[in-house]
Each structure stands twice: as structure tokens, then as C-alpha cells.
Amino acid sequence: MTRIIKLAVIPGDGIGPEVIEQANRVLDAVLEGGDVVLDRTEFALGAQRFLETGETFPESEQAAIAGYDAILFGAVGGVPGDPRLQHANIERGLLLKLRFDFEHYANVRPCTLFPGVVSSLAEPGDVDFVVVREGTEGPYAGNGGRLRPGAHAEVATEVSVNTAFGIERVVRYAFETALTRQRKKLTWVHKTNVLVHAGATWQRIVQTVAAEYPEIAVDYMHVDAATIFMVQDPSRFDVIVTDNLFGDILTDLAGAIGGGIGLAASGNINPDGTFPSMFEPVHGSAPDIAGKQLADPTAAILSAGLMLDHLGLVSDGERLRSAVRADLVSRGAATRSTGAIGDAVIAQLMPRGA
Amino acid sequence: MTRIIKLAVIPGDGIGPEVIEQANRVLDAVLEGGDVVLDRTEFALGAQRFLETGETFPESEQAAIAGYDAILFGAVGGVPGDPRLQHANIERGLLLKLRFDFEHYANVRPCTLFPGVVSSLAEPGDVDFVVVREGTEGPYAGNGGRLRPGAHAEVATEVSVNTAFGIERVVRYAFETALTRQRKKLTWVHKTNVLVHAGATWQRIVQTVAAEYPEIAVDYMHVDAATIFMVQDPSRFDVIVTDNLFGDILTDLAGAIGGGIGLAASGNINPDGTFPSMFEPVHGSAPDIAGKQLADPTAAILSAGLMLDHLGLVSDGERLRSAVRADLVSRGAATRSTGAIGDAVIAQLMPRGA
Ligand SMILES: CC(C)[C@H](C(=O)O)[C@@H](O)C(=O)O
Ligand SMILES: CC(C)[C@H](C(=O)O)[C@@H](O)C(=O)O
Numbered sequence: 001m002t003r004i005i006k007l008a009v010i011p012g013d014g015i016g017p018e019v020i021e022q023a024n025r026v027l028d029a030v031l032e033g034g035d036v037v038l039d040r041t042e043f044a045l046g047a048q049r050f051l052e053t054g055e056t057f058p059e060s061e062q063a064a065i066a067g068y069d070a071i072l073f074g075a076v077g078g079v080p081g082d083p084r085l086q087h088a089n090i091e092r093g094l095l096l097k098l099r100f101d102f103e104h105y106a107n108v109r110p111c112t113l114f115p116g117v118v119s120s121l122a123e124p125g126d127v128d129f130v131v132v133r134e135g136t137e138g139p140y141a142g143n144g145g146r147l148r149p150g151a152h153a154e155v156a157t158e159v160s161v162n163t164a165f166g167i168e169r170v171v172r173y174a175f176e177t178a179l180t181r182q183r184k185k186l187t188w189v190h191k192t193n194v195l196v197h198a199g200a201t202w203q204r205i206v207q208t209v210a211a212e213y214p215e216i217a218v219d220y221m222h223v224d225a226a227t228i229f230m231v232q233d234p235s236r237f238d239v240i241v242t243d244n245l246f247g248d249i250l251t252d253l254a255g256a257i258g259g260g261i262g263l264a265a266s267g268n269i270n271p272d273g274t275f276p277s278m279f280e281p282v283h284g285s286a287p288d289i290a291g292k293q294l295a296d297p298t299a300a301i302l303s304a305g306l307m308l309d310h311l312g313l314v315s316d317g318e319r320l321r322s323a324v325r326a327d328l329v330s331r332g333a334a335t336r337s338t339g340a341i342g343d344a345v346i347a348q349l350m351p352r353g354a
Numbered sequence: 355m356t357r358i359i360k361l362a363v364i365p366g367d368g369i370g371p372e373v374i375e376q377a378n379r380v381l382d383a384v385l386e387g388g389d390v391v392l393d394r395t396e397f398a399l400g401a402q403r404f405l406e407t408g409e410t411f412p413e414s415e416q417a418a419i420a421g422y423d424a425i426l427f428g429a430v431g432g433v434p435g436d437p438r439l440q441h442a443n444i445e446r447g448l449l450l451k452l453r454f455d456f457e458h459y460a461n462v463r464p465c466t467l468f469p470g471v472v473s474s475l476a477e478p479g480d481v482d483f484v485v486v487r488e489g490t491e492g493p494y495a496g497n498g499g500r501l502r503p504g505a506h507a508e509v510a511t512e513v514s515v516n517t518a519f520g521i522e523r524v525v526r527y528a529f530e531t532a533l534t535r536q537r538k539k540l541t542w543v544h545k546t547n548v549l550v551h552a553g554a555t556w557q558r559i560v561q562t563v564a565a566e567y568p569e570i571a572v573d574y575m576h577v578d579a580a581t582i583f584m585v586q587d588p589s590r591f592d593v594i595v596t597d598n599l600f601g602d603i604l605t606d607l608a609g610a611i612g613g614g615i616g617l618a619a620s621g622n623i624n625p626d627g628t629f630p631s632m633f634e635p636v637h638g639s640a641p642d643i644a645g646k647q648l649a650d651p652t653a654a655i656l657s658a659g660l661m662l663d664h665l666g667l668v669s670d671g672e673r674l675r676s677a678v679r680a681d682l683v684s685r686g687a688a689t690r691s692t693g694a695i696g697d698a699v700i701a702q703l704m705p706r707g708a
Contacts, residue, residue, distance in 0.1 A: 077547075080574075091547040120474055121585060139493075144514070144551040149558075154518035156555035160498070164508035191599070193431075193445040197498045201510035204503075220434075224606035225638075231475060231585060231610045245545070249603060252578035256585045284579075 008068040014285025015295035016074025022297035022342030047078030056093035073280035102275035104268035107135035116329035117259035129237035132174040133247025174241035185238035262296030265303040293337040323348035362422040368639025369649035370428025376651035376696030401432030410447035427634035456629035458622035461489035470683035471613035483591035486528040487601025528595035539592035616650030619657040633661040647691040677702035
């Protein structure tokens, strides 16, 4: 019996469309011969759309996307400093709106240094952790404002809002993730000695949930110290759970550790299934190299692999990752075009059921 | 004519006293034969003091310290998880109180990879930048609270407070710092696409002040991207100016890049001279290795060097740094005790006026 998966594709700006094109090609190749069919709809959203129409994210499109099974997202953002985008905020108005409104509370960002990837920072095998970043609150809440903008006595505030509800669900997800892993270790990261209010709530909830998971070894680390460990001893991490802003910072750093941001995949997961989850490379739209086939589509391809897992197609996800791993080992130092990397990954795919 | 400098010394906890002992020895050796005399008073403050007396930072001691010319600070903090410290917050009650009340608005943290220091992350010469971290506001303001602590519906907030007044003075300091440097480059770091209120105020002020410094090349970077550049291409940084929390995170990472947190020095500067400035290694109290002469006192020694500069004793500061540099080159891989490193630096000191 054929299973039809409704996939909303948001290629976005800059290198987004190029890398998503390859992710889609790889998805088709992986699923070929199986009983799953992707029914795709493309949504032209992002800075380009804003420049052309003045719209950031029309309600009707959001309502439509809510009915899909999953979202594949490229990257959004125009050329930095473009005066026409000065009063747009595509990040808040589109990307974060998707994450918040669709309750993507578990922003899952695996970090593995694959064999064959050259990194001056670590050895393959030393880097194999996953960051579970809270995705719907904290410093990203958007609360705050500017009093007397432009004046000498201007004051701007940013309010980090942290609810027991919001923390508990992501912490629980992280414990469940740790359960599936061999080392069964969870490190929670915050800055409890300074951000004492949010820190106390996080601590209370981590401790409460930890009591339900005696098989998981839990430790705590300040975010500043976590950056040091990440570059000096990444092997100490297995699962990391942290807030929205610390997670943002640590996962870019993790991308660098894991062989470059061109390989860093992510899933914005709504574990409850009430809204479609969204899969996107961690990198941005990189307008400086857009349209030149210079971008590495591996992060987008691996994000599509996380999507397969999430949709229950774990063996297809594994085949995708095996192909990426095989390609990385044989890649060497030669620069290849975006499309050539897509070709190479497809060429490495093992036949279904092999 | 003899100049007497009144120095308040706060050795603190853990490895603080050990590293400060060596910094003091080196200071004495550097100043020997000159016309500057240090008149030191030690203040026993920190977790140890709290455990013994229940006091964190008595007003009378704060008032006394306010009358000194400078503060040399080791590190504070007890053993993590010590139940007796559960309701103490030495960081907020002592360290941050000093920074805030004494208006240490320019938290200056140079990052140089010295020749002889082995780092898998970078080459000497590639790393030579200074982070000017805002020290008196932002997410460190301490604003916020917990509603319904312990309940299912608990909410905790942290309010980042950013004033034009506070931002302008540190941004101005950073531009002045950039003027003194060869490359004359300033990178301001924030997360303007998400923290739009504070981001807009920072942006307005950086742009306004930049207009007064046409000789400085200014660029902007999101904090997440800054972590990637710091590990992959640190040579692109000259002066970085950023807020209190981003500065905290980036300078620990910078410490790792600059050959380890054992070498990272800092000055908490009150440029207006209304209160004493404070000099401290970036590292913490490391209770696990305390009292064993295992700590590297170099960060504390270099912090003392920043203090000499700040007090106008720049050629003495240079002699101290030359001695540290000479020691680092000849250090090799052998582990040396805290005291032996102090000895070695002193042995490398060039005679006054040589
Ligand atoms: C584009 C930006 C809003 C986003 C974030 O801060 O979350 C990005 O940096 C990321 O990590 O996905
Ligand atoms: C101890 C802590 C409060 C402090 C900070 O966060 O500023 C430390 O990490 C630092 O960087 O000096």
C-alpha cells in the first residue's frame, strides 16, 4: 500500500533553493522503489518574497502548511544591510514564527564528526553528541521593547520567558533521547550563577525529571565552560539540553567542531504531532555565495534524513546517512559543486533492502 | 619620589590564593628598584568566608575597598553542589556586585596566542584580539523573578536591561581601544535578528559613535556566527565589543583559542576612575585542583600586568609580559607547579631600564 506524505518545502533565500534541490533529489532516490510517495508543495517564502510582495508570512499560507506532514526548510535572509529589508524581520516573522506557532519545542541538532571529514579541532569518534535546544521560549520569546528610542535616555529590554511547562517538555524529550543512546548521559547547560531566576526553574525541573530516569547520568555545566569543553574535549558530551539562546550559540560552535556548518543538520520537532515538524540545515542563506553552486548541500541532505526518521522511515534515514558517510570518506580535498555532491550521495546509496 | 599604590587583594577561593600569590611575587619583582610601592591589604571574601561567617560582602568592606587604587582578584566559588552554599550566590553577591557598583563597564579581555603555546586550534600570530565586554548591565542586570516557584504553572523571567548610557560608554571605550591598535578594526557582536529591541539600541549607538571614528573599520556579526569564526578564522578579529552575556561566552571560548583558560587575563575597568578597577584571571576557582600547586598562575600574572598598564606603569607591564612570553617559549611540555611558574617568570624578567 502506498503511503503518501504531504511535504511542504520552503527553499527560502540565498543558497536555500540550491541545497534543498539536492536534498529533494536524494529523498527521491532514497524512497525510490518503496511504498512511500512524497507529495510536495513549494512555498515561496523569505526575503525574496518580501521584496517582491511586501509579505512575510500570510496567514493563509501558514494555515495551509499546518496541514502538511512535515516541512523541509532551506534558509532565509537577504543580503545583510539591504536597506529594503531594514524594517523586515524575516527571521522573527517567518522562521521563528514557524517554530513558535507549530510548537517545535525540541530543536534537535546532532553533531558527529564523520570519518573522512578533516577537522583541526577533533578526531572522528571524539565527536558524537546531540544538542536538544528549547525552541519556543526563553530569550527568544520576543518580549521587551524600547523606551525613548533614539534618545539619550533610551532603554531597551529583552525578557527571557521560561515556563515550567515549556522547560519540562523539552527536558523530558532530552531524557528520552538520552535513553536511546549508548552512553546515556545528559548534560544540561545554563548560566545558573547569573541568571538565577530562570536557572532555578531549569534546575528544579531537570532534577524532578531526572528522578524518573535513574539510568541516565546527569551533569550540569555553565554555558561559558561548555564552549571550552566543546573545543577541548567534545567526547565528554552525549546529549545536551539547553535553552533557546544558549542552544543557538552552542550549535553553531558544534557545527564548527563537527567538520563545518556545511554538515550541520537540524530538526525542529513537535513531538506531540499536533503540527508538522520542520527540518533545516543549521547554516544560513549565505547570499554571498548564492546561485553559484558553491554551497555544500550535505547539511540539507542530512536534515532530510532526520525528517525520514521522524516520519518513521528510520531504515531509509539510515540508508541516506550511510550514503553521506560513504561520500564524506571518499570526498578528498577537491571542491565539488552543490549538484555534484548531490550526485555523489545518490551514487553511494545502497539498494533498498540490501 | 615614591608613589604608593593602595592595592586591595581578594584572593578568594579554590586556586585563587595560589595564583594570586604568584601574581604578587611577580609584581614585587617587576617593581623592585623602581619608585612605586604597593601598599596591599588582603580581603578574605568568597565562599570560604561565607561558610565561616555567613557574610558575603559586608558594606564596610565594600566602602573600604572603594578607597583603593586597584583591586587584584583571584577567583571565587565553592565546591559545586555544596549544600551549605545552596542559598549563597557568591558570584552575584560579590564578583558581580563589585563590577556593577564600581562601574566596571569595560571588561577587557585580550586574547593572544603566544609563541611557544601549543594549540590545535590556531597558529601564533593568527590570534591577537581583545574583547571589550560590557560589564554593568544587559542580561546580567539581575532583573526578573519566579512566579509560582515549584508549581506546575511556574514562570521565570530574566530581563536584559540595556541603556543607551551604558552601551555608549563601553562602545566608546572599544573604539578608543581600536584606535590604539595596528589594524584599527572593530567587530560588534549581538543577536540583532532575534533580540530586536536591545539589538536596535546597540546598532543605533554603534553607528552613531562610529561616525566619530572614520579611521576604524566596523563590522557586525551575530554571536552564533562569531563562535564559528573564533575557532576557524580568529585572525579576522581585532577588537570585539559585545554585551555582558555574549562577552562572557565568547571570552571563555577565546581563552580556549588562546592556548587555554590558564592564560586568559582580564581587567574590569572603570575608565572614569571614580572607583578602583579590578584585575582577575578569566578562569574560576577550580576547587577540584585547589591547594595542590597544579594551577597555572599565568592568567593571574598577566592580569597583574593589565593592572600595571591601567595604573600608568606601561613599561613595567611590558616587562611583565615579556617575561611571560619568554617563559612560555621555553616552557615545553613538562608540568610545573604553580610556584615554579612564578619562579620562572621572575627569572625571565629583564632588569629595569634594560
Ligand atoms: C536565523 C536565526 C533566527 C536562527 C536562530 O537564532 O535560531 C539561526 O541562527 C538558527 O540557529 O537556526
Ligand atoms: C563567575 C561568573 C559570574 C563570571 C561571569 O559570568 O561574568 C565568570 O564567568 C567570568 O567570565 O568572569
